[in-house]
Amino acid sequence: MALLTVENLGIGYQTAKGLLKAVDGVNFSLEPGRSLGLVGESGCGKTTIGMALMGLLPPNGRITEGRIVLDGVEISTLPEDELRKVRWNEVAMIFQAAMNALNPVKRISAQIMEAIQTHRPDMDDDAALLRVEGLFNLVGLPLERLHDFPHQYSGGMKQRAIIAMALALNPKLVIADEPTTALDVIVQDQILKETKQLQSQFNIGIIFISHDISIVADVCHDIGVMYAGQLVESGPAEEVFFNSQHPYTQALVSSFPTLAGPKTKLAPIPGEPPNLTGTIPGCRFCDRCPKDTASCKLDHPKWQQVGPGHHVLCDHC
Amino acid sequence: MRKYVLKRLAQVMVILFCILTILFVLFRLAPGDPVTRMVDPEMTPEESQHLIEQLGLDQPIWKQYLIYLKNCSTGEFGYSIHYGEPVAKVIWEKLPNTILLFTTAVLLSAMVGISWGKIAAWRKGKATDLGMTIAALVTHTLFLPWLALLLVWIFAYQLDWFPITGMVSDEVWLDPDAGFFTKAADVLYHMVLPLTTLFLIHFGSYLLVMRSSMLDTLKEDYILLARAKGLTERDIRNKHAAPNAWLPVVTSVGLSLAFSINGGALTETVFSWPGIGRELVFAVSQNDYPLAQASFMLISTVVLLSNVVVDVLYAYLDPRIRY
Amino acid sequence: MRKRGKLVARHYKFACFTCKVAAAALLAVFLLGLAPASQAASNGMLKVGVLQDPKSLNLWLATDAWSSRVLGMIYQPLFVREPKDSKLVPWLAAGEPVYDPGKMTYTLKLRAAKWSDGTDFTAEDVVFTGNMIKEFRIPRQSSKWSFIDKIVAVDKHTVRFELKRPKAIFLTRTLVTPIVQKKQWAKLVAEARKSGKPLSALLRESADHPVGTGPFMLEQWKKGVFVYMKANPYFFGKGQTIEGYKMGPYIKGIIFKVFGTADAAVLALRKGSIDFYWNSIQPGYLKQLQDDPEVKLFVSKKSGLYYLGFNLRKAPFDDMALRQAVATIIDKDFIVKRILGGYGEVLYSVIPPGNTFYYNPDVPKYGHGMSNDQRVKKAYEILKAAGYTWEVPPVNAQGQVQKAKVIRLPDGDPMKEFTILTPPADYDPHRAMSGQLIQEWLRAIGMPAVSRPMAFGALIQKVKGQHDFDCFILGYGKLSLDPGYMRSFFHSRMNKTNGWNMSGYESAAYDAMATESNNAMDPKLRREMIMELQNMVMTAVPYVPLYNPTIIEGVRVDRFTGWVQMLNGIGNIWSFCDIKPK
Known part of the structure; x- marks a missing residue:
């Protein structure tokens, strides 16, 4: 049974201009111990999906259609009290370290212990601290820095602390939202490697959210490319990265430099994503698409299979 | 940290010396002198002159300044010209009354303002927030004497729930059987209206500061x-949001507490509260130099010291700040 | 960008908030329960509302009106004014002093009174008080004793005053000096003498347990809150009939309660927290008090003088004609009617009419009974006759009043702008508003006047200290009934820095008569001279007397009765000795 199933998920934000459909008709599933990378530019809906998986949509956001099933439980309809038990216990999240995800006035140890003791109220302080020490060893943080405040840590250390926190309760699913964006390349590389290793060690399912397709391709088993609230291409990482079919994916791939790949000119994608408040009859990418035809604007594109497990939402691929 | 505090205390001493001098110059520059302004036809010019000499006000200004400095350095602030008593005694008679009322008022309005500000931010845009914010803005802009009189009129005169101003009732204080608790209760009873007035006027600013600080905090990722x-x-509100939102509020409360010792002439007047605020205004208007100088020195000292305390407290509350 | 998570906070608890409300409610109930208990028996205790408590119990320092209210109950003089005609009558004295013109001595018999500590009041106390005033040159008192060569205690109850020269104020001022107890003050005086600045030291002596001869004695004083005075069992007047009043006190005591504002005091009076508000009530409160059946108002005459003063040391105010014209143009009736709300009287002389013995009703009354146009015409006539000219005169060729423009002095120069200094409106709205009105009236005849409110201390400094001013409005709320001030206000010797002749009026004839009047021992003769002095002043008009407000006082009628009304109101020693509980 799949760890996570997302079916026909639609998420809307109530705005002054009307309902903004941030996510529209998204389907995917994740097996235990596998990792899925969600890629796309800002505003494509990838973070919204991440938040929906934790039940943390902002007050004006709601799931308009479809469902999210985690380990057999439909979390999209759970009441808040139930959801709170699911959070961190079953789904944890790795935040971006540069973004003040750690509370500046609380010690690191206290912040991790808090996560543990919230869900294990019977665990006393000593036991919780022991657990935190174990986590520190796991992520390679020195124990003497256990009781430091966040500002005393470097960016890489903070990121490790956040990872340690995410692993604190042995969650089945971890959502990593841009976990390495603000780190320098070497630290980023280290952390990604360790993450990958921890994932296989503890058999955790990971949803990896990033705007950088090259990183995702490196880390994840599968990739889902998102554009304007829709999944437009999905499949095994190598397939999607090296054999991209959707014009948007192709543009995305070529807009990042790779050390390994051939030297190509970086191609920025001209144009902007469409406005998501109204209804869009045809393909959402057609305004920026080099393969655009008249029919693209009129009809919804259909999913096509282009390889083993490799699908693309385009009538011309 | 210790070094920092010592450094700050040294700074305070220097600033106090400057204030000492400024106060002296300021009061001597003010027109009039304590004797001339006694407009009493019973007093002949010869008597005025004699009194000026007796008070040492005929000395050259630099000599008066040196005497003043010498006295200040020995903690001797002289005699009030108006009351003929040591200024320390005059201040000490009135200061506790002021602290009792104003410090309580600051603490109360800060406590309530901060906790309500927390709630308002938490329920941003909802009826609770709207109600609280509007109440805070409205009461904050009320004219204190007007509000005071209104409260006295309604609750003391019309409803007869509370006494018409004052700090104690003579019946209780002249009653030989009245014990400490009866007297304390009597003071509390008299404090209700002035405290309510001060609270209404002041809680709004704490509420608004806390609310906006809290709103900023709520945008943070650690929330x-x-x-x-x-x-x-x-738990999110009280253990994560509030401790961070506290920081800017601490400064505001710290300084308000410091300034609360100077009371408020207006409040003390409308509530017939025998505090230091009225004395201060009176001392300045009567050219009672020793009393005015000593009072301002006291206030300056407390404000400066409380600044140091606030800074130290800040370091305690925010681990990012270290001296 | 990450969006904030959904705030689901419906279940949120007001726990701590609820606790606070509960605590507050509990406290309120507790306090309210307490309130009725404090309505303890205060029978026979008169409660008096005041705006300030005494600044000290040292009567030589605490000379202000508020201090006098309390200290006046304790320390008594040899003579006091009686209520009907404000004549001086023996108080601690047993009768009129006997004058021996040959030796220039007065011999005075004293009452067999007692101090509030039970000891006898004797001639020694009088001798001691007089000598102390002379020795320390106590302000406000020393000039009343400096002409006395020797004070001798002839026997226990007889004092002889040996004068250096005759002085009218011996009877009217010296004998009204409060007498202090030698026993109490001898120690304080001895201490003060040791100081390098004895007067300063004496004023700093705290006479914390004042011993007096008056009807009340201090029992407890909570600073800034209340002063509790008990009836003095040793009061010499008790049971005696003085000036037709059978003396009490019939009340157990007086509690002076301090209020910060007149608002609070008036509310307290209406509510019954006080029986008497000892201060003049502003016209604004009268309506509500008149409608209150529990409150009775007393409207009494005052010995006040509010006036416009000129600086005679500089042009154009050195010109008598101009001063007379200004006096003519001021509509005093309008000021009294509009600014004082009718509660006051118009003054034409520097001695108010309430001082019936010395008041001169026949001084020149500038502008008296005139209409506005008549006033302008009269002022115009005076000024024109004195050589003033206008670009546009206030009266045109047809004899009609018009708006004047640019008045020129007799030498042809246009009059420069000048200032009328007044106390600020928050200190005294009446004087500030009068300044405004006078400015407008003066402008109507072309005089470029500017009324300017100035902080009181600064105003006194400029007018009395530096003589740097054009015109000013000042006043005295309670002038002494002895007209000795006729000399200090206008004698040329007083025309000096910090002297009382602020206008700088100088006249040899006036000086001579003023001095003579102060030395005249025959009251009738003195009266004649004072009449003439008023005439001289009102001819030269260094001051334009404006108004004398009446004093309005309010008492409750439910608990006490028998208030004695006299000049300056019902707050007098006769009232407190005479009121009885109902």
Whole structure:
């Protein structure tokens, strides 16, 4: 049974201009111990999906259609009290370290212990601290820095602390939202490697959210490319990265430099994503698409299979 | 830290010396002198002159300044010209009354303002927030004497729930059987209206500061993380949001507390409260130099010291700040 | 960008908030329960509302009106004014002083009174008080004793005053000096003498347990809150009939309660927290008090003088004609009617009419009974006759009043702008508003006047200290009934820095008569001279007397009765000795 199933998920934000459909008709599933990378530019809906998986949509956001099933439980309809038990216990999240995800006035140890003791109220302080020490060893943080405040840590250390926190309760699913964006390349590389290793060690399912397709391709088993609230291409990482079919994916791939790949000119994608408040009859990418035809604007594109497990939402691929 | 505090205290001493001098110059520059302004036809010019000499006000200004400095350095602030008593005694008679009322008022309005500000921010845009914010803005802009009189009129005169101003009732204080608790209760009873007035006028500013500080805090990612961790809303608000939102509020409360010792001439007047604020205004208007100088010195000292305390407290509250 | 998570906070608890409300409610109940208990028996205790408590119990320092209210109950003089005609009558004295013109001595018999500590009041106390005033040159008192060569205690109850020269104020001022107890003050005086600045030291002596001869004695004083005075069992007047009043006190005591504002005091009076508000009530409160059946108002005459003063040391105010014209143009009736709300009287002389013995009703009354146009015409006539000219005169060729423009002095120069200094409106709205009105009236005849409110201390400094001013409005709320001030206000010797002749009026004839009047021992003769002095002043008009407000006082009628009304109101020693509980 799949760890996570997302079916026909639609998420809307109530705005002054009307309902903004941030996510529209998204389907995917994740097996235990596998990792899925969600890629796309800002505003494509990838973070919204991440938040929906934790039940943390902002007050004006709601799931308009479809469902999210985690380990057999439909979390999209759970009441808040139930959801709170699911959070961190079953789904944890790795935040971006540069973004003040750690509370500046609380010690690191206290912040991790808090996560543990919230869900294990019977665990006393000593036991919780022991657990935190174990986590520190796991992520390679020195124990003497256990009781430091966040500002005393470097960016890489903070990121490790956040990872340690995410692993604190042995969650089945971890959502990593841009976990390495603000780190320098070497630290980023280290952390990604360790993450990958921890994932296989503890058999955790990971949803990896990033705007950088090259990183995702490196880390994840599968990739889902998102554009304007829709999944437009999905499949095994190598397939999607090296054999991209959707014009948007192709543009995305070529807009990042790779050390390994051939030297190509970086191609920025001209144009902007469409406005998501109204209804869009045809393909959402057609305004920026080099393969655009008249029919693209009129009809919804259909999913096509282009390889083993490799699908693309385009009538011309 | 110790070094920092010592350094700050040294700074305070230097600033106090400057203030000492400024106060002296300021009061001597003010027109009139304590004797001339006694407009009493019974007093002949010869008597005025004699009194000026007796008070040492005929000395050259630099000599008066040196005497003043010498006295200040020995903690001797002289005699009030008006009361003929040591200024320390005059201040000491009135200061506790002021502290009792104003410091309580600051603490009360800060406590309530801050906790309500927390709630308002938490329920931003909802009826609670709207109600609280509007109440804060409205009461904050009320004219104190007007509000005071209104409260006295309604609750003391019309409803007869509270006494018409004052600090104690003579019946209780002249009753030989009245014990400490009866007297304390009597003072509390008299404090209700002035405290309510001060509270209404002041809680709004704390509420608004706390609210906006809290709103800023709520945008931070650690709040999102706290929520993702599955904490209850209450814990998120009180353990994660509030301790960070505190920081800017601490300065405001610290300084208000410091300034509360100078009371408020207006409040003390409308509530017939025998505090230091009225004395201060009176001392200045009567050219009672020793009393005015000593009072201002006291206030300056407390404000400066409380600044140091606030800074130290800040370091305690925010681990990012270290001296 | 990450969006904030959904705030689901419906279940949120007001726990701590609820606790606070509960605590507050509990406290309120507790306090309210307490309130009725404090309505303890205060029978026979008169409660008096005041705006300030005494600044000290040292009567030589605490000379202000508020201090006098309390200290006046304790320290008594040899003579006091009686209520009907404000004549001086023996108080601690047993009768009128006997004058021996040959030796220039007065011999005075004293009452067999007692101090509030039970000891006898004797001639020694009088001798001691007089000598102390002379020795320390106590302000406000020393000039009343400096002409006395020797004070001798002839026997226990007889004092002889040996004068250096005759002085009218011996009877009217010296004998009204409060007498202090030698026993109490001898120690304080001895201490003060040791100081390098004895007067300063004496004023700093705290006479914390004042011993007096008056009807009340201090029992407890909570600073800034209340002063509790008990009836003095040793009061010499008790049971005696003085000036037709059978003396009490019939009340157990007086509690002076301090209020910060007149608002609070008036509310307290209406509510019954006080029986008497000892201060003049502003016209604004009268309506509500008149409608209150529990409150009775007393409207009494005052010995006040509010006036416009000129600086005679500089042009154009050195010109008598101009001063007379200004006096003519001021509509005093309008000021009294509009600014004082009718509660006051118009003054034409520097001695108010309430001082019936010395008041001169026949001084020149500038502008008296005139209409506005008549006033302008009269002022115009005076000024024109004195050589003033206008670009546009206030009266045109047809004899009609018009708006004047640019008045020129007799030498042809246009009059420069000048200032009328007044106390600020928050200190005294009446004087500030009068300044405004006078400015407008003066402008109507072309005089470029500017009324300017100035902080009181600064105003006194400029007018009395530096003589740097054009015109000013000042006043005295309670002038002494002895007209000795006729000399200090206008004698040329007083025309000096910090002297009382602020206008700088100088006249040899006036000086001579003023001095003579102060030395005249025959009251009738003195009266004649004072009449003439008023005439001289009102001819030269260094001051334009404006108004004398009446004093309005309010008492409750439910608990006490028998208030004695006299000049300056019902707050007098006769009232407190005479009121009885109902």
